[in-house]
Amino acid sequence: MRIAYFTDTYYPEINGVANTLSRLHQYLDCQGIEHIFFAPEYADEAQERDIIRFKGFQIPFSPNSRLAVMTPYHIAIKKKILDYQPDLIHIVTEFTMGQEGLRIARETGIPVVMSYHTNIEQYLEYFHAKFLEKPVRAYFKHFHSYARLNLCPSMQTYRQLEAQGYRNLDVWTRGVDTVLYSPQKRQGTWRRQLGEDKFICLYAGRLSFEKGIDYYLEAIRRLNREGFGKDMIFAFAGDGPFRDTLEQCGIDNVVTTGFVRGEMLAQLYADADAFVFPSGTETLGNVLLEAMASGLACICTDEGGVTDFAVNGKNAIVTGYRQSDEIAEALMKLRTNPLLRERLSMGALHTAKERSWDSVMAELMRSYDRALQGGMQSHAV
Numbered sequence: 001m002r003i004a005y006f007t008d009t010y011y012p013e014i015n016g017v018a019n020t021l022s023r024l025h026q027y028l029d030c031q032g033i034e035h036i037f038f039a040p041e042y043a044d045e046a047q048e049r050d051i052i053r054f055k056g057f058q059i060p061f062s063p064n065s066r067l068a069v070m071t072p073y074h075i076a077i078k079k080k081i082l083d084y085q086p087d088l089i090h091i092v093t094e095f096t097m098g099q100e101g102l103r104i105a106r107e108t109g110i111p112v113v114m115s116y117h118t119n120i121e122q123y124l125e126y127f128h129a130k131f132l133e134k135p136v137r138a139y140f141k142h143f144h145s146y147a148r149l150n151l152c153p154s155m156q157t158y159r160q161l162e163a164q165g166y167r168n169l170d171v172w173t174r175g176v177d178t179v180l181y182s183p184q185k186r187q188g189t190w191r192r193q194l195g196e197d198k199f200i201c202l203y204a205g206r207l208s209f210e211k212g213i214d215y216y217l218e219a220i221r222r223l224n225r226e227g228f229g230k231d232m233i234f235a236f237a238g239d240g241p242f243r244d245t246l247e248q249c250g251i252d253n254v255v256t257t258g259f260v261r262g263e264m265l266a267q268l269y270a271d272a273d274a275f276v277f278p279s280g281t282e283t284l285g286n287v288l289l290e291a292m293a294s295g296l297a298c299i300c301t302d303e304g305g306v307t308d309f310a311v312n313g314k315n316a317i318v319t320g321y322r323q324s325d326e327i328a329e330a331l332m333k334l335r336t337n338p339l340l341r342e343r344l345s346m347g348a349l350h351t352a353k354e355r356s357w358d359s360v361m362a363e364l365m366r367s368y369d370r371a372l373q374g375g376m377q378s379h380a381v
Contacts, residue, residue, distance in 0.1 A: 006101025212278035315347030
């Protein structure tokens with residue numbers, strides 16, 4: 001099988017989609033499956049095998065992202081595709097790179113698989129653009145109507161799209177690296193930096209309003225008002241538009257680390273005592289899986305893709321979405337109940353071990369086979 005991928009996000013950008021594609025690239029290499037990626041250029045990346053980059057511009061609300069202008073490159077990309085002769089085009093995202101991939105596929109008749117990764121409609125609310133919800137929903141549905149298979153990262157997303165009338169749905173879930181993320185990575189480096197005698201509560205991911213961090217911040221303020229947070233540190237790893245708010249909030253035990261990745265991120269997880277993930281907009285929630293693989297007692301919400309694997313009292317404390325008081329109470333429980341932390345940690349480790357990347361990618365290859373065996377579906381008009 002030979003596959004061409006079109007994506008608006010890729011390494012070195014840090015997000016769940018980019019991380020998943022890096023894993024996919026490694027898997028394809030190991031399995032000897034021929035592939036090529038068309039992706040944005042972020043800086044002066046060294047020449048990369050199997051990746052063709054295109055210059056793009058920054059997005060104001062997401063400065064680490066890039067959108068490439070593809071029109072000048074269409075003829076060259078089409079020639080590359082015709083020379084490469086892929087069996088399948090996998091369109092990962094719906095923006096400029098994805099649009100180019102769909103244009104190429106329609107012109108060449110190559111079968112298309114698509115992924116749905118982001119609850120863009122929910123994000124519009126946070127960027128004060130809810131008035132765009134109907135046209136954005138219509139665009140996404142029309143775009144995905146050209147796919148033989150639309151891959152969802154979770155059953156929650158599958159059900160959401162099914163209710164909206166999407167067709168040809170399947171699930172491509174996500175795995176976690178239990179070698180990289182492990183309790184064995186506890187080195188004490190971050191504890192010495194953040195506070196050896198403190199109870200460290202970690203958040204990792206994009207620092208933005210749609211992640212529910214403002215409600216988490218309210219919970220922290222309550223804990224501090226009641227004197228409960230005096231021996232706690234609330235660490236935020238990542239970057240984004242909410243970082244300035246965190247750094248200027250005037251709360252002494254709130255700290256930011258900036259972007260952390262790889263081995264240092266694994267050590268940060270392992271050095272923490274608890275993980276708080278207040279987002280309800282995730283289509284899966286990769287960082288929650290990483291925290292579970294690191295053996296952390298976790299707090300998450302009852303909305304979004306995390307509901308596929310987070311079970312209250314078994315591997316996490318599941319709170320109501322946007323319920324800051326419930327987050328505060330969950331943190332009190334974790335801080336005062338080491339037996340609860342131990343039980344949740346054991347449940348989290350069990351959950352992580354069931355989600356190996358190899359099994360996830362092998363299932364993706366089976367999905368490709370199903371798409372190639374089926375007839376081309378007509379798109380919704």
